[in-house]
Amino acid sequence: MSLPAATLASARRAAAARLAAGLGPDATPALDARLLVAGALGIAPDRLILVDDRELAQAESHAIDAAIERRLAGEPVARILGEKEFWGLSFHLADATLVPRPDTETLVEATLAWIDRTHGRDKPLRLLDIGTGTGAILIALLSELPRAIGLGVDLSGEAARAARDNAARLGFAERSLFVRGSWSACSGPVDVIVSNPPYIESGIISTLDREVRDHDPMLALDGGDDGLVAYRAILADLDRVMHPGGAAFFEIGHDQAQALASLAGESGLTVEVHRDLAGHDRVVELHRLTGA
Numbered sequence: 001m002s003l004p005a006a007t008l009a010s011a012r013r014a015a016a017a018r019l020a021a022g023l024g025p026d027a028t029p030a031l032d033a034r035l036l037v038a039g040a041l042g043i044a045p046d047r048l049i050l051v052d053d054r055e056l057a058q059a060e061s062h063a064i065d066a067a068i069e070r071r072l073a074g075e076p077v078a079r080i081l082g083e084k085e086f087w088g089l090s091f092h093l094a095d096a097t098l099v100p101r102p103d104t105e106t107l108v109e110a111t112l113a114w115i116d117r118t119h120g121r122d123k124p125l126r127l128l129d130i131g132t133g134t135g136a137i138l139i140a141l142l143s144e145l146p147r148a149i150g151l152g153v154d155l156s157g158e159a160a161r162a163a164r165d166n167a168a169r170l171g172f173a174e175r176s177l178f179v180r181g182s183w184s185a186c187s188g189p190v191d192v193i194v195s196n197p198p199y200i201e202s203g204i205i206s207t208l209d210r211e212v213r214d215h216d217p218m219l220a221l222d223g224g225d226d227g228l229v230a231y232r233a234i235l236a237d238l239d240r241v242m243h244p245g246g247a248a249f250f251e252i253g254h255d256q257a258q259a260l261a262s263l264a265g266e267s268g269l270t271v272e273v274h275r276d277l278a279g280h281d282r283v284v285e286l287h288r289l290t291g292a
Contacts, residue, residue, distance in 0.1 A: 006061060009052035012037045015068050022072045032077050036067040039081040074210040087140035091166050096158035098220045100136040104196055104251055106282045108140045110274040111194055111249045114285060118245075119191070121145050128241065129153070130183040130195035130234060133220060135163030135176070137194050142172045152178040153186060156219060183234065189243035196251040197230035199223040227253060231260055235267045238286075247287050254280040 006014075012033050019029035038045040040063040056064075070080050078084040078099045083092050086100035087108055093099060115121060125148040129138035132152030142150055154160045157180040164178040200221045205213060212221070223229055231250065242248060252260055261271040261284070269286045276282035 006056050007052065008037065008041070008048065008054050008056060011056055011061065011064055012048065012052075015064060018068055019071060032071055033068075035077050036071060036080060037064055040064045040067045074214060076211045076215055079215050084134075086134075086136040087143065089136075089139065089143065089170055091134040091136050091139075092162060092169070093134060094158050094162035096154075096156040096217050096219070097133040097162050098196070098216055100134055103276045103278075103280075103282055104137065105140075106274055106276045107137060107194060107196065107249050107251050108144075110283045110285055111141060111192060111247075112144055114247050114249075115145070115192070118247075122147055124148065125192060126190040126243075127151070127192045127194065128183070128186060128188075128190040130193065131155070131197050131220065131230070132163045132178060133159050133196070135166045135178060137196060138163075138176060139167055139170060139172050141192075141194070142175055143170075149175045150177075151186065151190075152176065153181055153183050154178070155182065156180065156217070159217075159220075183241075184237055186241055188241035189246065190241060191243050191246045193234075193238070193242055193246070193248040195230075195234065195249075197223070197234070199227045199230065199251070199253050199256060201225065201227040226259070227256060228259060228263065231263060235263055235269070238267065238269075239288075242288075244288060247285060250284050250286070251282060252284055254282070257281040257284060260284050 015037055016029045016033035019032050034045050038048055041060055067080050076099060083090050084099050087105060091100055121144060125145060127138060127141060127148055127150035129152040132138055132154045135152050138150045138152045142148055152163050160178045160180040167173045167176045198221050200223050202222050202225055205221060257273045264271045264286055272285040273281050274283040
């Protein structure tokens with residue numbers, strides 16, 4: 001007599017148990033299992049409970065097993081699913097893009113707070129996103145600024161295509177342009193510059209968690225010997241592109257605020273530091289000193 005087919009509920013519990021046994025102490029096995037099972041079956045995660053008693057076909061069980069094996073090998077859930085939510089929007093990923101992270105929403109929040117203080121969200125602002133990746137930062141801002149337009153640039157053509165596709169799918173294609181190339185080719189002036197540049201010191205990349213080290217693109221991670229190479233390049237050319245009354249917002253590593261403030265001061269810029277929800281320095285806001 002053949003054994004009964006696994007139900008969705010039993011498969012999810014088994015997946016969570018495998019992940020709990022195979023991942024580190026900081027893992028979230030129950031959440032990962034729910035997301036991976038839902039992704040393998042093409043069901044919204046919040047609807048799994050409605051079909052918990054459904055028996056799984058053999059092909060569905062194999063798809064779940066394959067997803068769990070990838071997670072146990074250290075691949076992030078978002079990479080397995082091929083998408084990640086950011087600012088309430090779902091962004092498709094590519095090999096050449098970072099996975100958008102919740103900490104980066106601090107950059108969006110800081111930018112919007114400055115716009116609320118200085119311009120208002122209904123103004124026709126011009127935005128520039130340097131190292132755009134999936135386009136998450138720029139598209140999130142466009143979702144809050146109905147008359148703004150934006151340009152996203154990335155050294156990776158694959159990333160620029162991914163951002164362009166995300167903008168089209170989310171309904172922002174008419175107000176955005178994504179191109180491959182160096183930001184130094186951009187012309188101004190723009191009102192707002194945003195960037196999550198590579199800022200990891202080259203020497204410590206090998207020590208990063210395997211989910212980052214083995215799966216995020218090196219081009220988006222490696223910030224040179226001191227992690228500040230990209231910031232220096234941007235600051236050196238900032239006046240050419242940024243409107244005199246504009247502002248720039250950069251994501252930083254948790255220990256880089258002082259170093260970047262020093263660089264910005266040498267360029268005649270004022271610095272305000274914003275912390276993320278964990279209390280870590282996460283974003284620097286730059287303005288031109290009055291009369292500078």
